[in-house]
Amino acid sequence: MRPSSTSLMIVLPAKTVCLSASGHQRRLVARAASLPVIAWLYGGGFYTGGANVPYQNPIQWVERSQKHIVVSINYRLNIFGFPNGAGLASTEQNLGFLDQRLGLEWIRSNIANFGGDPKRITLWGQSAGAMSADFYNFAYPEDPIVHGYILHSGTAQIALSVDANNHSNFTYVASHLGCANLTAAAELSCLRRVPEKEIISFIENQSNTGVVPSLAFSYVPDNRIIFPNYTTRALSGRFSKKxxxxxxxxxxxxxxxxxxxxxxxxxxxxxxxxxxxxxxxxxxxxxxxxxxxxxxxxxxxxxxxxxxxxxxxxxxxxxxxxxxxxxxxxxxxxxxxxxxxxxxxxxxxxxxxxxxxxxxxxxxxxxxxxxxxxxxxxxxxxxxxxxxxxxxxxxxxxxxxxxxxxxxxx
Incomplete structure (x- = not known):
């Protein structure tokens, strides 16, 4: 579960750079010559995951190739990334996907400073990360930023979304953290004041103990990033075609x-x-x-x-x-x-x-x-x-x- 804002980890040949939205922490930065860039989106069912998973560290690969850069994009997950709260507009429910777009916009604007080629960005994901990459493919057909996609074990055709009109999971969490019996707007405002550590602790305890209900936070159709029929959209050409x-x-x-x-x-x-x-x-x-x-x-x-x-x-x-x-x-x-x-x-x-x-x-x-x-x-x-x-x-x-x-x- 990842409550924090978008952050990036950039792996260059022989070097690593860590960036976050709150500030830059740079170590061992080196410039390289206009290398292709692979932007990584981790999986985890939109529930868990992160850019610091040991077996998903690209340093060995980049060191071996000396010909590309990998940027791992952290994005919000669980209730922080996909809240499905009644107090949020329908276009503001899939926040984790907006983080991914923000990460790619940052890469396009800044990767040349690290030796990357902003015209050669490939979006790579696995499982939920691959689904995210394919959703992105349909969400930004006119300005995809990327020039290709690598999809491991996931596409937009996998159906994992929850009922957009059922806000019970969000309300359940809010009601157990001091925000019960409120209007949708007041519920949202109240839960925003609860420390994120308390929210994480409650959801983790709920999941680890098997207490009913099972809290499944995932993306919902919003006609902004998530659409109802991807075959129809594909056959009508409404995707980037990269x-x-x-x-x-x-x-x-x-x-x-x-x-x-x-x-x-x-x-x-x-x-x-x-x-x-x-x-x-x-x-x-x-x-x-x-x-x-x-x-x-x-x-x-x-x-x-x-x-x-x-x-x-x-x-x-x-x-x-x-x-x-x-x-x-x-x-x-x-x-x-x-x-x-x-x-x-x-x-x-x-x-x-x-x-x-x-x-x-x-x-x-x-x-x-x-x-x-x-x-x-x-x-x-x-x-x-x-x-x-x-x-x-x-x-x-x-x-x-x-x-x-x-x-x-x-």
Whole structure:
């Protein structure tokens, strides 16, 4: 949970810079030559997360490449970022998304001072961060700031929003913190005076003890950033149409299904989560983008490395691809294998190639745009670092669940 205002962490080749909205704290600042910039949005279900998660630290990646900059954008979460309070206007409910936009505006205006190229900014996110990036794609079609998107395990097609007209969670918190039985405006004003530490403590206690109701704060449709039908908007061309690198992992659902530590989750339940929440929405997004003429590159990650997935049944679970890109797979449970390092280097190089040139960077290394009769790239599968995967294997499990794509416009 993150109550504070927008802040940034910039990782340059050999240097790190920390910035916050309240002031600049600079250490080891160095200028570099007009490098491509990757802006990172963390996941966490819009409930938890932050730019200081150890396995999401890009220092190793940036040090290895010496060719790009990574900026991690902190944004408000939970009740602070997505309050859904009755006293707020409908356009002021998704505050965390406004933080993300503010972060990108700052990057555009200032990254040249740190050696970055403001015309080559790629927005990268995972899970809720990837959803955020895709929402952003639709919210700012005329001025996206970025020139490409990288979406790990999340798109705008994933449905997690709460009922915009149900303000009970906000009122429940307010009523337990001395703001009960008030008008909507008075309730909001009262809760704003409660110290943020008290709000955090109450919500954490509510969550950790399993007390009913479960307090789920998430984004709500507002027709400013969140819209009701993304396929309709995509097919009518109401998004930025910037190139996107989009993918999922082969066993996303293992991270969400109930499981026995020895035998793992029920395979059917894990598969259900993998398909319904991640793979099939990604297929829908890919097909919509193709029909709208937006360049898309698809990948599937299948790595099963013991220092990332210690249980035999975990495999390529949700977020298990991130340590490969960040270069942090060896920080927790032992050194990476030589094969794991090969996969890491390949993925890192491809992601940088996309950031350098979202249209042609991947094509130059033999990765073609998505087409219905084509496919994508499969990483870390059966001892092969990178291999092609046909559309049947990539999307076949979603047939009947996702409509066929329409004809691509000329």
């Amino acid at each position: 190139p996107a690198l989009i993918g999922t992992t082969t066993n996303e659902g293992a991270a969400f299904a109930a499981y026995d530590r020895t035998s793992g989750p029920d395979p059917a339940e894990a598969t259900f989560y993998t398909l319904s929440t991640f793979l099939c929405p990604t297929v829908q997004t890919t097909r919509d983008r193709y029909a709208a003429g937006a360049p898309t590159f698809r990948y599937l990650y299948g790595g099963n490395f013991s220092n990332i997935s210690p249980q035999w049944w975990e495999g390529a679970y949700h977020s298990s691809d991130l340590p490969l890109v960040f270069g942090t797979s060896g920080i927790a449970r032992g050194e990476s294998t030589s094969f794991e390092k090969e996969v890491q280097d390949q993925m890192q190089d491809y992601w940088v190639a996309f950031a350098e040139d979202p249209v042609g960077g991947l094509k130059r290394v033999g990765w073609e745009e998505y087409e219905p009769e084509g496919g994508g790239v499969l990483f870390a599968w059966e001892g092969v670092v990178r291999q092609g995967i046909g559309v049947g294997k990539l999307e076949g499990a979603c047939e009947g669940l996702v409509p066929k794509e329409g004809a691509r416009p000329p």
